[in-house]
Amino acid sequence: MSPGSSRVRNVFEPLERSLITKLWQERFAVPEQEFSGYRFFRKAKSIWAASDVDLPALSYESIGMRIMNCKDRPWKPTTSALQVFGRFASKNTMDLTSDEAKIFLEGGTQSIESGCEAGYVVVFYRGDILGCGLYSHGKLVSQMPKERRLERE
């Protein structure tokens, strides 16, 4: 059976926690213990995190939160996941000013000097996590999903 077939697509396959914690440790230096209350699943090209409980035998549409997209390399954290787990990050994070935050929330691209490695970053403003940015060559590209963007004035 090919990985793209519907049967495989519709199954939430349990994943070792260490597989996930290693990736978040490498990219964002999130300590492993911050994930200790959760369990992880793979469905198609996405990774899901849910509270660490045994699930009744039911047919599920979703389990917990979709936290990562592994369709492309490198893997991409979801906005929702960064808003939960990003606060434990100590690497590849960026604090924006008020003007920069506005551009980011509107889904824009802007030039920003930062010591971050190229790739996905956790974007903060006043201690709140706004979401996920793609940083490279001094440019920050907002990854805010359309339905969660501020409307341009």
Add this chain to the structure above:
Amino acid sequence: MPSLFSMDHLDRYREIVPDYPAFRDIQSLPLYNSARINTLKIERERLLERLQEEGVIFRSFDWYPLGLKLDSESPGKLLQNLLGQIHIQEELSMVPPLVLDPKPGECILDMCASPGSKTTQIAQMMKNRGLVIANEPSLGRIAPLRSNCERLGVLNVAVTRYDGRRFPRGSFDRVLVDAPCSSEGRERRGPGTLARCSRERSLGLKALQVGLLKNAMRLTKPGGVVVYSTCTYAPEENELVVQEALEGRRDGVDGEHSGDGGAGRHSGDSRDSGAFRLEKVKIAGLKECPGIVEWEGKRLREELSATARYYPHINDTGGFYVARIIKS
């Protein structure tokens, strides 16, 4: 503005609603916007500071510190909403989760979940621990349910898509049935709602509501809690539903209504033969009216007075009905 015709429909409640003229008058007064603070993402004090800084005018509910009345035309566009720090939710919609009273670590079923306002309130009351099964039969309503859960940072919700009447299995600490209803209590939010309401429509919904509630009662653990709620006034969708579900469960013993509850007996399924009782619904700071015990000349069970009716002119809200059922 409700038409005269749709207001006539309300006349059937003249005898049960206190201060009926005020009840009629308030129907044409639009309801303010309101929101719940999502403590999974932000502390209450910090959120209030943020709103103040942005010049948003708000007032906390008298009865629930996490509820806010917002003086904002499009509160959905507030940054705090986009970031999931608040969720736009009607005032009385915050009542059923409080009556359900879920605890961290429990296993909860929300049988009619989308768009997830109550689901996510339950998830936050459980501090993102334990498990909430959010069931929603309609495929088109799964996306908003999931999107709200993710925006609000919820990790303890799993979504299923069964017909609630046939939700197959489970042994839940608590089950919420926020049933599909004629939504008479939403007239202040959606003018014209009343024009679609009738006794016949309510009777049609009743069969579905009874089916949902009976299955919810079957799926609840002994000692567990079932909360049944609607945003409508029609006794056919409220007290009569609760009465029929309670009798459907009990007639296995007294055998008087052999037309309905026999299936469980014949299949030898004894799991759902537990006794049920109603517990008083009371939210401090919010005025409720007791469930009615007589309708269209017929006496109902006295214990239905433990259920709660919330009327728009009494608390300046929409309308709601809530029952709390305990499985012994």
